[in-house]
Amino acid sequence: MKPDLRNNRDFIAGLLFIVLGGLAVVLARDYPLGSTMRMGPGYFPTVLGGILILFGVTVLLRGVRSGDQVKGVWGWKPLALIALSIVLFGFLLDRVGMIPATVVTLFAAAAAGREFRFKEVLLLAVVMSAFCVAVFSYGLKLPYPLIGGYY
Amino acid sequence: MELFHNLVFGFGVAFSLQNLAYCFVGVALGTLIGVLPGVGPLVTIAMLFPITFHLPAVPAIIMLAGIFYGAQYGGSTTSILVNLPGETASAVTCIDGYQMARQGRAGPALATAALASFFAGCVGTLLIALAGPTLGEWALKFGAAEYTSLMLMALVASAVMTQGDAVKGLALVVLGLLVGVVGVDVNSGMARYSFGFPELVDGIGFTVVAVGLFAVAEIVANLESREAREVYAGKVTGLMPTARDIRDAAWPTVRGTALGACFGVLPGTGPALSSFATYMLEKKLARDPSRFGRGAIEGVAAPEAANNAAAQTAFIPMLTLGIPASPIMALMLAALTLQGIAAGPQVMLDKPDLFWGLVASMWIGNLLLVVLNLPLVGLWVKLLAVPYRWLFPSIILFCCIGNYSVSNNPFDLYLCAIIGVLGYVLVKLECEPAPLLLGYVLGPLLEENLRRALLIARGDPTVFFTRPISLAFMIAAVLIFVVMVVPARATRRRT
Numbered sequence: 001m002k003p004d005l006r007n008n009r010d011f012i013a014g015l016l017f018i019v020l021g022g023l024a025v026v027l028a029r030d031y032p033l034g035s036t037m038r039m040g041p042g043y044f045p046t047v048l049g050g051i052l053i054l055f056g057v058t059v060l061l062r063g064v065r066s067g068d069q070v071k072g073v074w075g076w077k078p079l080a081l082i083a084l085s086i087v088l089f090g091f092l093l094d095r096v097g098m099i100p101a102t103v104v105t106l107f108a109a110a111a112a113g114r115e116f117r118f119k120e121v122l123l124l125a126v127v128m129s130a131f132c133v134a135v136f137s138y139g140l141k142l143p144y145p146l147i148g149g150y151y
Numbered sequence: 152m153e154l155f156h157n158l159v160f161g162f163g164v165a166f167s168l169q170n171l172a173y174c175f176v177g178v179a180l181g182t183l184i185g186v187l188p189g190v191g192p193l194v195t196i197a198m199l200f201p202i203t204f205h206l207p208a209v210p211a212i213i214m215l216a217g218i219f220y221g222a223q224y225g226g227s228t229t230s231i232l233v234n235l236p237g238e239t240a241s242a243v244t245c246i247d248g249y250q251m252a253r254q255g256r257a258g259p260a261l262a263t264a265a266l267a268s269f270f271a272g273c274v275g276t277l278l279i280a281l282a283g284p285t286l287g288e289w290a291l292k293f294g295a296a297e298y299t300s301l302m303l304m305a306l307v308a309s310a311v312m313t314q315g316d317a318v319k320g321l322a323l324v325v326l327g328l329l330v331g332v333v334g335v336d337v338n339s340g341m342a343r344y345s346f347g348f349p350e351l352v353d354g355i356g357f358t359v360v361a362v363g364l365f366a367v368a369e370i371v372a373n374l375e376s377r378e379a380r381e382v383y384a385g386k387v388t389g390l391m392p393t394a395r396d397i398r399d400a401a402w403p404t405v406r407g408t409a410l411g412a413c414f415g416v417l418p419g420t421g422p423a424l425s426s427f428a429t430y431m432l433e434k435k436l437a438r439d440p441s442r443f444g445r446g447a448i449e450g451v452a453a454p455e456a457a458n459n460a461a462a463q464t465a466f467i468p469m470l471t472l473g474i475p476a477s478p479i480m481a482l483m484l485a486a487l488t489l490q491g492i493a494a495g496p497q498v499m500l501d502k503p504d505l506f507w508g509l510v511a512s513m514w515i516g517n518l519l520l521v522v523l524n525l526p527l528v529g530l531w532v533k534l535l536a537v538p539y540r541w542l543f544p545s546i547i548l549f550c551c552i553g554n555y556s557v558s559n560n561p562f563d564l565y566l567c568a569i570i571g572v573l574g575y576v577l578v579k580l581e582c583e584p585a586p587l588l589l590g591y592v593l594g595p596l597l598e599e600n601l602r603r604a605l606l607i608a609r610g611d612p613t614v615f616f617t618r619p620i621s622l623a624f625m626i627a628a629v630l631i632f633v634v635m636v637v638p639a640r641a642t643r644r645r646t
Contacts, residue, residue: 009580009581010319010580012580013319013322013577013580013581013582016576016580017322017326020326020329021325024329024344027344028343031336031341031343032339032341035610036605036610036612037605037606037609037610038606038610039338039601039602039605040339041336041338041339041341041343044328044332044598044601044602045329045332045343045344048325048328048329048332049329051325052322052325052326052329055318055319055321055322055325056322058318059318059319059322062318070579070580071579071581072375072579073375074579075371075372075374075375075575078370078371078374078375079371079571079572079575082367082370082371082374082547082571083367083568083569083571083572084568085544085547085551086367086547086550086551086564086567086568086571087564087565087568089548089551089552089555089564090551090555090561090562090563090564090565091561093555093561094561102548105544105547105548105551106544106545106548109543109544109547109548110540110544112370112371112374112543113374113539113540113543113544114374114540115540117540120540120541121544124541124544124545128545128548132548132552136552136556140202140205140556142552142556
C-alpha cells in the first residue's frame, strides 16, 4: 500500500505540532531568555516550543511508518459555516444590534446542518430572538442595542 | 465533631433560598443536557460561564457543579431508553440498560441507575467533606517546588490517560501551555505572542478557548454524520425494582462507587473511564458473565454509581489543591478565579461558606436529581424528540452571546472561530483536546511556580528531586507514564 501523506493522520498532526512549536520558538527570540535561576520571559516558551517540535517529529515519523489515514470525511463546509456564523455575530452585534445579529447567526449556523428547512429556521430565529431579549437584555441587563448600532 | 459542625454550617449556606434556587437550576439543566445526546456538560458550562460573572461566587459554583453531576444522571436515561449515550460517561450503560428496556424493564433500569447514582453521590460528597480539610492542611505546606511537581504530574497523567496515544497527549499539553503563555508576563511586564493585538495582551480568554475547542469542534464533528435517533416507543411502567434486583445491584453499586471515587481524583480519568472500568470489573467478578449484554442489572448499577462518584470526587483536587483533574474542573477553577477566588488550600480557611456550602448543596442536588429523574422521566424523554438541527444553531448562538459578554469585544469571537477550526482539525487527527485545555489553565501557574522554585534554589534543578513531597510527585508522574505507555506499546507490537 502506498501511503498517502496528504491524508495521513499522524503525519499531519506531527506537522501541525512542528509548525506551531517552530513558530513559538521563532517568536520567542524577541524575548530575553535569562538564566535558569532568573528566567526571562522567553525561557519558558522557548523550551516549550522545542519540546513541541520534538513531539511533533515523533508523531510525524510514526505516521509515516503506520500510514494510518484520517477517518471519515473532512467536514469543511459545516466547519466554515459554523466559524462564519460566530464571526458574523461579533461583526454585527455592535453595528446592527442584537436581534439582527441573532437572526443572521442562526441562519448561518443552521445552513451548516444536513437539512436546512427555511420555515423551521425562521421560527427558531423568532423564538430565540425573543428568548435572548428576555433573558439577556431584561434578565441579565447586558447593554447591547436590540436593533441598530452604537454608531 | 468538627466535621459535623462544618456540615451544619454548610447546610445553612446551601438552604438559603438563592442557593437552593441555583442548585435546582443547575441540576435541572444538567439533567436536560445529560438527556440530550450531543450536548455535554463541558459545552454547557463553557456557555453559561460568562453568566456566572453576574452572580455571587457561592451560587455560581453551586449551579455549575449541579450541571456537571446532573448530567451524569440524565445521561443514563438516554442510554437506557434510546441506546445512545446521552453522555460519554453513560456509554456503557447502553449495553445492559437498553436490553433491560427491550425486555420491558425500563422502569427498574431507570430506578436502579438513579438510586445507584444517588448512593454514589452521597458517598462522594461525604468523601469531599472528609478528605478536603485533611488534604488542604497538608497542601498548605507546599512550596513552589512541590506545586511545580504536582502540576507536572497532573499534566502528564491527563496527557497519558485521556486517550491511547501518550505522545500526542503530551504534545497537546505543551501546546496548551504555550496558549497559556499568550499575554503579559507577570515578572517582566512584557507582552508575549500578542502579534500586535492589544486584545491579546490580556491573554486569551478562557471561554474563547473552551467554546472553540469543545463546542465548535464537537458540533462540526456531529454534523459530519447523519442524525439517527430512535426513541424507545414502549411506555415506562413499574418504576420500582424487585427485591431481587436490589440484592443483585447492591454490591456492584458499592464497588462502582469505590472505583469511581478513586478515578475521579486521578487527573485525566474522570467519569467516562471509571464507568467503563467498573463495567469490566463487574463482568470479571460475575458468576455468570454471559448475562452481561443481555440486560444484567449489575451492568446498569455499577457504571452509573461509578460515574457519579467520580463526578463528585473530581472536586477534591480542584477545591483543595487548585489542580483540576479534568477539563470540566478546569472550567470550575476558571469560574472561581474570575470570581476573585484563588482555589487552593486557603479556600477552606478563607471561604468556608464556599467549600461547605458546595458540599452540602451537592447532597441536596443529588436528592433533587432522584426526584427529577424518576417521577419526571417522561418529560425528559419527550425532549429527546427535539431534533439536533434546532439544537446546534441555538448552542452556537448562546456561545456567541456568552463569549461576547465577557469583554464586549468582537475580537474574542473572531479568535473563538479560529480556535474552533483548530479544535476540529485536532479532533479529526485524533488528538483529544482535553489535555490542551488543562495545559492552558495550568500554564501560567506552572511557569510562575517553576520560576519561583528555581529562583529560591539558585537555579539548581535538583530541587524538584531532593524535597521529599516533590520527589514523590515526580516519581508518580514517571510511574503513571510507564504504567500507561508500556502495555500499550507491547500490544501494538503484538498486533
